[in-house]
Amino acid sequence: MRALVYDRLGEEDDAATGLVVRDIDIPEPGPGEIRLLVSAYGLNQADILLMTGRHYTRSDFPMRIGYEASGVVDAVGAGVTRFAIGDRVTTIPNTEGPYSCANEYALAREEFATPWPEGWSQAEAAGYWMQYLTAYFPMKELFPVAEGDWVVITAASGGSGLGAIQMAKALGARVIATTRTSEKRQFLIDQGADATIATTEEDTTKAIMSITGGEGARLIADGIGGAFVADYIDALADKGIAYIYGALSGANDITFPVLPLVRRRAALYGYSLINETRDPAALARGVAFVTDLIADGVLHKPVIDRTYPLSEAPAAYDRMKSGVQRGKIIVTL
Amino acid sequence: MRALVYDRLGEEDDAATGLVVRDIDIPEPGPGEIRLLVSAYGLNQADILLMTGRHYTRSDFPMRIGYEASGVVDAVGAGVTRFAIGDRVTTIPNTEGPYSCANEYALAREEFATPWPEGWSQAEAAGYWMQYLTAYFPMKELFPVAEGDWVVITAASGGSGLGAIQMAKALGARVIATTRTSEKRQFLIDQGADATIATTEEDTTKAIMSITGGEGARLIADGIGGAFVADYIDALADKGIAYIYGALSGANDITFPVLPLVRRRAALYGYSLINETRDPAALARGVAFVTDLIADGVLHKPVIDRTYPLSEAPAAYDRMKSGVQRGKIIVTL
Structure with a gap:
């Protein structure tokens, strides 16, 4: 073959x-x-x-x-x-x-x-499966998203990003989707984002704080990493969490100022789907949840x-x- | 005055x-x-x-x-x-x-x-108070330490470090204390550490992995930050947590490779005592806990x-x- x-x-x-x-x-x-x-x-x-x-x-x-x-x-x-x-x-x-x-x-x-x-x-x-399960574990099991929570999804236009938007919306969150330029803003709104940030055109931290009315993001799903972490780390809510699940930046190291993390009692988490689905019970829970939401028409193709x-x-x-x-x-x- | x-x-x-x-x-x-x-x-x-x-x-x-x-x-x-x-x-x-x-x-x-x-x-x-309460909230409330857990305490020879050793031991943990050179090893053992690492003389990650038998540290209490984070981030246990509560390194930015964080499902947390004691109930819990352990002779002068x-x-x-x-x-x- x-x-x-x-x-x-x-x-x-x-x-x-x-x-x-x-x-x-x-x-x-x-x-x-x-x-x-x-x-x-x-x-x-x-x-x-x-x-x-x-x-x-x-x-x-x-x-x-x-x-x-x-x-x-x-x-x-x-x-x-x-x-x-x-x-x-x-x-x-x-x-x-x-x-x-x-x-x-x-x-x-x-x-x-x-x-x-x-x-x-x-x-x-x-x-x-990759896009919905990747979003399921952090948003539903690890750091459960509650109704009205502000969730930021970086690099939102790819498969993972769009899956994360749908999962966050299915859980009742309000979604801020980031993209590099304004070109894809309307696309992201059409895909369910409540707000968008063009990261090369505006200050990401200021934009998140402004959109959330000064509250900051409860959860940031970041597939970029590297130096980009510094662009959003000061926009986490009190006890907010940023999870890194990719390295689109191309950098192996992440670098960011520690004071915002301390000031906001925030955490940076390393996440990979594969580590969760190793547990058969966790895999079964995730599959059932996604399958049900697809059947109910909440998650889409x-x-x-x-x-x-x-x-x-x-x-x-x-x-x-x-x-x-x-x-x-x-x-x- | x-x-x-x-x-x-x-x-x-x-x-x-x-x-x-x-x-x-x-x-x-x-x-x-x-x-x-x-x-x-x-x-x-x-x-x-x-x-x-x-x-x-x-x-x-x-x-x-x-x-x-x-x-x-x-x-x-x-x-x-x-x-x-x-x-x-x-x-x-x-x-x-x-x-x-x-x-x-x-x-x-x-x-x-x-x-x-x-x-x-x-x-x-x-x-x-600073040394015991600073250790109390992360070790008892935020990321509770269980009997036998490996806890790493960096810059262990100062007040905060020694207070953290006592608190971790009081909670049943096994303590690895780090210090820059071998000079203070015996002092740290005398103060309750189960093992010590001289960070300028040996590879911190390898030493932690060796001492813990390959398991890694459940909790790392770090008052140093900066580039030192990269020295231990790959020595966290599965779902381990490193909390930064100081900046002895003098650096505002922390830098470390993201892969170990992802591989280990680990988190880096920003911690400050002041953020916890703002809550009167939390303050009262911490004070009561420390006061009782002092009265019982578990925590010392x-x-x-x-x-x-x-x-x-x-x-x-x-x-x-x-x-x-x-x-x-x-x-x-």
């Missing part, structure tokens, strides 16, 4: 440089695993961190890639009870094993697979920015790296 | 440069306030942050100083019920008002005063490093800035 593979790390400014499409053996599902014929897989910023050696999980070369997919079950391992051959499924990110999705056939543990939502396209079904064929995956990553996308970038198999 | 006053900010390398002893009027206690004839006051690192304009609270020039004192009540304001003239008392840090202690007479709100512990010297009674007369207060601050002290530095009135 064709699979996306890389034998060396990519450069910081050309992460996809090492990616090649190679023929490899079709894997056989082990106990508790299903195999799916992959329809499409969703790109994530974590892919770029992996490709450039900056993700906190690592595996050996040759490495494979792809966290979430849509597809049809074509084989099941011993003991599988939830799915049968022919079922249409979507998969949930799981780094702990041979579960890459950027290949014609993919394996998944059955608890990391769910029924394909009715009426969703191949691309839509391949691009919602992901916004798809563009789809690419597997042979053009490097171009898909270049687009993600550019930051011009509006929503999820998908590669079809 | 004589009072320590400064009309301009001190230099970073000579914080006490602006301090002078000046005659000012003796204050009258207002409603709910007592006045004490001050016996001694305790120095704190926060004094240096105030003197150099780096504390998160500020008042106008001329500024006064001194957070905690021992003394005898010589006047009471309207409505005071807890104390009478002649009572020997100790005071609790309170920045919200004219409550500086580096003067012959000091005011205190009665809820920020407590009976002078039996048998404690003037110096000892002037130097225990503070270790007094050296005492100075008021006229030599600048020398006292120079000594604190040097980092050579072992315990609390006290100025007698």
Whole structure:
């Protein structure tokens, strides 16, 4: 089968440089695993961190890639009870094993697979678990968002950002979405944001304090990190929390003044979905919550920015790296 | 009365440069306030942050100083019920008002005063509230320490550090105390530390991981901040917390790699005693807890490093800035 593979790390400014499409053996599902014929897989910023050696999980070369997919079950391992051959499924990110999705056939543990939502396209079904579950754990379980809380979502125009907007709104929060320039303001409002900040055009801290009437943000979901932390750390509410879940800034170190953190009794938290879904009970809670909200029409189909064929995956990553996308970038198999 | 006053900010390398002893009027206690004839006051690192304009609270020039004192009540304001003239008392840090202690007479709100512990010297009674309450809130209320938890205490040889060691041990923790060189290792072991790290002589992260058997620290109480955060951030346990409560590094910004924070689901928290004791109920809980543990012989008299007369207060601050002290530095009135 064709699979996306890389034998060396990519450069910081050309992460996809090492990616090649190679023929490899079709894997056989082990106990508790299903195999799916992959329809499409969703790109994530974590892919770029992996490709450039900056993700906190690592595996050996040759490495494979792809966290979430849509597809049809074509084989099941011993003991599988939830799915049968022919079922249409979507998969949930799981780094702990041979579960890459950027290949014609993919394996998944059955608890990391769910029924394909009715009426969703191949691309839509391949691009919602990362964004909704990534927002679910901090906003619902770790630092529960209450009705009316101000939540800031940085880099809001990508898949993770848009998923976070929907989750925050579903929990009753008021959302401030940040974007680099004014170009995407209306898009973000259309996607549910109550207010927007163009971070290269205005002072982020002043804007947050102004929008919140001086109260500050209860929660900041930041996928940027690096020096950008200093731009918002003084805009947290008393006992506010900023969680870092990405490194779009490209910097490994984060730097910010400590006094605002002390003055506001605030905390900076390091968050990764993968650390939560390792716990089967937590995984089940998150999946049930998101599934119910989708069924109720509260969470919607992901916004798809563009789809690419597997042979053009490097171009898909270049687009993600550019930051011009509006929503999820998908590669079809 | 004589009072320590400064009309301009001190230099970073000579914080006490602006301090002078000046005659000012003796204050009258207002409603709910007592006045004490001050016996001694305790120095704190926060004094240096105030003197150099780096504390998160500020008042106008001329500024006064001194957070905690021992003394005898010589006047009471309207409505005071807890104390009478002649009572020997100790005071609790309170920045919200004219409550500086580096003067012959000091005011205190009665809820920020407590009976002078039996048998404690003037110096000892002037130097225990900051260190015990500062450790109480994070270790008991905010991030409760459980039996056997590994707690790291940085810059452990000063008053705050030694108070934190005692509080952590009182709560059943195992304590790793850091100090710059090996010189104070034995002193810290004598003060209750289970293990020590000389941060200029060994790799702090490796040492913590080795001492904790690879588990990492559940809680890190850091009074240093700045670039030192990077020296320990990768030694937190899963869901561990580092709280910054000082800036001995002299740096306003803290800088550290974000991946360890994400990998360990860890948090960095900004902590200040003053933010907690604003809540009267929280203040009462902390005072009762510390008072009971002192009465039970679990918390001990503070270790007094050296005492100075008021006229030599600048020398006292120079000594604190040097980092050579072992315990609390006290100025007698």
